[in-house]
Amino acid sequence: MVRPGLPVHSIAELIDHAKTHRVLYGSAGVGNTLHLAAALFCAKAGIEMEHVPFRGAAPIMTALLAGTVDLTFASPTAANFVTSGQLRAIGFTGKKPLPELPDVRPIRDTLPSFDIEGSWEGWLAPAKTPPDIIAKLDGAIRAVLKEAAVGDAIVRAGYEPSDMSPAEFAAFLHAEADRYAQAVKAAKIEPQ
16 A cells, blocks of 8 residues: 555556655564565565554554555555545555455566465464364364355455365465565564
C-alpha cells in the first residue's frame, strides 16, 4: 500500500520511482515478515528503500495516512483502507489477487523473482508426535476448514484455505525458512 500522494500506481512505477527518489517504507519492527518482504522486494527489484520500523501496524497506517512514510507491505486485513479510498494498493504478494481487491495484481506479475506468499497460518505439533496422532489432527482440521462459516471467515480475512498434507506443509515451512533467510541477508539484519 502507498500513501495517496505518492506518484506511483503500479509495481513497475514504484521500482522506477525508487531508482531516482528517496522512498520510506514502514513495518511493524525489525525482522518481522512485512519488513523482510519489503527487503527482499528491494533486493529482487535492484532498488533501495529506507526502512522505518514502528511498534505495530496501527502506527504504520497513521504514518501512511499522514504521508510521513511512502508505503508498507500490509496484511490483507488492511484492505479496508484501500476500499475506502484512503490508501492505494499497487501490488499483492499472493499468487492471485484478493477477492476484495481484484484489480490489484500480484507483484510477481511484474517481478517474477519475487516469490513470497505473504501471510499464512498453520498448525504445528511437537516433532516427535506419533504419525497416527498427526493424521487424526489433520483430519479434524480439514473437517473444520470445510465448514462454510469457517471457510468464509478465512476468505474474508484475506487468506485462502490450503489443502496441503502434513508432509507438504513441512516442505513449505523449509522453503519459507530458506526464503526468509535470503530476506534477512537482503535486510542486513545481524543476530544480536
